[in-house]
Structure formats: structure tokens, C-alpha cells
Amino acid sequence: xxxxxxxxxxxxxxxxxxxxxxxxxxxxxxxxxxxxxxxxxxxxxxxxxxxxxxxxxxxxxxxxxxxxxxxxxxxxxxxxxxxxxxxxxxxxxxxxxxxxxxxxxxxxxxxxxxxxxxxxxxxx
Amino acid sequence: xxxxxxxxxxxxxxxxxxxxxxxxxxxxxxxxxxxxxxxxxxxxxxxxxxxxxxxxxxxxxxxxxxxxxxxxxxxxxxxxxxxxxxxxxxxxxxxxxxxxxxxxxxxxxxxxxxxxxxxxxxxxxxxxxxxxxxxxxxxxxxx
Numbered sequence: 001x002x003x004x005x006x007x008x009x010x011x012x013x014x015x016x017x018x019x020x021x022x023x024x025x026x027x028x029x030x031x032x033x034x035x036x037x038x039x040x041x042x043x044x045x046x047x048x049x050x051x052x053x054x055x056x057x058x059x060x061x062x063x064x065x066x067x068x069x070x071x072x073x074x075x076x077x078x079x080x081x082x083x084x085x086x087x088x089x090x091x092x093x094x095x096x097x098x099x100x101x102x103x104x105x106x107x108x109x110x111x112x113x114x115x116x117x118x119x120x121x122x123x124x
Numbered sequence: 125x126x127x128x129x130x131x132x133x134x135x136x137x138x139x140x141x142x143x144x145x146x147x148x149x150x151x152x153x154x155x156x157x158x159x160x161x162x163x164x165x166x167x168x169x170x171x172x173x174x175x176x177x178x179x180x181x182x183x184x185x186x187x188x189x190x191x192x193x194x195x196x197x198x199x200x201x202x203x204x205x206x207x208x209x210x211x212x213x214x215x216x217x218x219x220x221x222x223x224x225x226x227x228x229x230x231x232x233x234x235x236x237x238x239x240x241x242x243x244x245x246x247x248x249x250x251x252x253x254x255x256x257x258x259x260x261x262x263x264x265x266x267x
Contacts, residue, residue, distance in 0.1 A: 029227060032220050039213070042171075050264040054190045057178050070175070077168055084161045114172035120179030 024083065031080040038073040061121040074114040082107040153241040157219040160212040167209040170197070203265065210255055215248035 045066070049057055060066055085103040093099055145151050177193035180186035196202045222244040225231050231240050259265040 029224065032224060036217065036220070039217070043213075047259075047264065050259070054178070054181065057174075057190070058182055061175070061178055074172070081165060081168060085165070088158060088162070110168060110172050113176050117172065117175030117177070117179035120183040121175070124179075124182030124184075
């Protein structure tokens with residue numbers, strides 16, 4: 001059974017990252033490490049802002065360091081999310097291009113919404 | 125070896141399906157890592173909505189945006205969602221750290237792998253309880 005499995009479905013036939021080597025694997029790991037730090041900071045900030053109202057939230061986003069870190073957090077979050085969603089899709093629906101496209105579009109909209117919000121608040 | 129498939133579709137090994145697995149903790153926490161990752165997509169949407177609400181209110185084009193966001197976020201259902209998201213976040217965090225430990229080539233003995241899975245799961249739950257205990261104790265959240 002193992003032999004026939006190998007003959008019918010050689011590892012050479014499997015679509016794998018022959019073009020970008022370990023790049024995506026490493027990106028998954030390094031975005032994870034970055035998110036441990038960034039979401040820790042975000043959680044701490046959220047704790048401070050909780051119950052403080054709109055003015056405090058706006059003042060927080062208007063600080064350049066906070067706006068920069070929020071943007072960085074979102075870029076890395078969306079990158080990590082996209083890799084995670086794609087991995088889930090590929091494991092169960094290996095040929096579902098539509099699902100991969102929906103995942104990519106969703107991530108793009110999420111990023112535009114978050115960065116757009118930060119930009120509008122920062123410029124106001 | 126066989127020729128590349130002539131069909132336009134490409135063969136990939138599929139993940140094992142649930143019915144062929146006997147329950148064990150590393151399998152359960154692996155599934156949980158994926159499930160919490162998917163759940164956290166909702167969290168990313170809510171945080172993006174919060175930022176957009178601040179921006180839209182500040183720009184003056186939609187002055188009620190922040191109030192509308194708070195109406196949801198501070199409602200009993202909103203608090204339930206935040207609680208679920210914090211649980212997913214802490215379990216995904218400890219699960220992620222577990223995976224990073226494994227990626228370093230450590231903890232692959234059956235006993236260590238099982239222990240890491242249990243400790244990650246329990247620590248994730250404990251951190252969630254501690255986080256909400258602090259929120260309630262400092263009146264950041266009032267039920």
C-alpha cells in the first residue's frame with residue numbers, strides 16, 4: 001500500500017515551496033515571535049484605555065510611536081493571519097483557488113480598514 | 125518515479141481527518157491552535173473596527189462611529205465576545221510558544237510533548253481568568 005501510494009503520488013508531484021525554500025516557514029515563525037511582543041504591548045495599552053472614552057483613545061492613536069506600533073502590529077497580524085488562513089485552506093481544499101482569493105481579499109480589506117482608521121485619527 | 129500529473133489539479137497530502145485519530149492531548153491542542161487562530165480573525169476585525177471608528181469620528185465624516193462601536197463593545201454580548209477572544213488569544217499565545225519550542229527541536233519526547241500541551245492549555249486558561257479578574261477588580265469592566 002505504501003509502495004503504490006508513493007508511485008501514484010510522488011512527493012515530486014506535490015506542490016511545495018520549491019521556489020521560495022524555507023521563506024514562508026521562517027516568516028510564520030518570525031511573525032509569531034514579533035506578535036508575542038506587539039500583542040503584549042497592545043493588550044497592556046488596551047487595559048490602560050479601557051473605560052477612558054473616545055478622547056483618550058484618540059489621544060493614544062495620535063502619539064506617533066503608538067500610531068507606528070499599531071500599524072506595525074496590524075501589518076504583521078494580517079501577514080500572519082493570511083499565512084494561517086492559507087495553510088488551513090490548503091490542508092483541506094488543496095485546489096480551492098477561490099478560497100485562497102477570498103482569504104487574500106479579506107486580509108487586504110482588514111489592513112486597509114485598520115491603517116485607514118489610524119491615518120484618519122492621526123491626521124485629524 | 126511517476127510523471128507529474130497531467131490534470132490541472134495538483135496533488136497535496138491532505139491533513140488527517142478526525143475519525144482516524146484516537147484522542148490525545150497533542151492532537152487536541154493542535155486542533156485548538158487552529159480553531160483559536162480562526163477565532164482571532166474576529167478579534168482582528170473588531171480591533172480594525174475600533175481604529176476605523178476612531179478615525180471616522182475624528183475626521184468628522186461619521187461622528188457617531190465611536191459611539192456605535194462602544195454600544196456593541198460594552199454590551200453584554202460584546203463582553204461575551206471579548207471574553208471568548210481573550211481566551212482564544214491566550215490559548216493561541218501559549219500554543220504558539222509551544223510550537224516555537226518544538227521548532228527549536230526541543231520537547232519531542234512523548235512525555236515532554238504531552239506535558240507541554242497540557243501546560244500550554246492550562247496556562248492559557250489561567251491567564252484568561254487572571255486577566256478578567258484584574259479587569260473586574262479594578263472596575264475596568266463592570267458586570
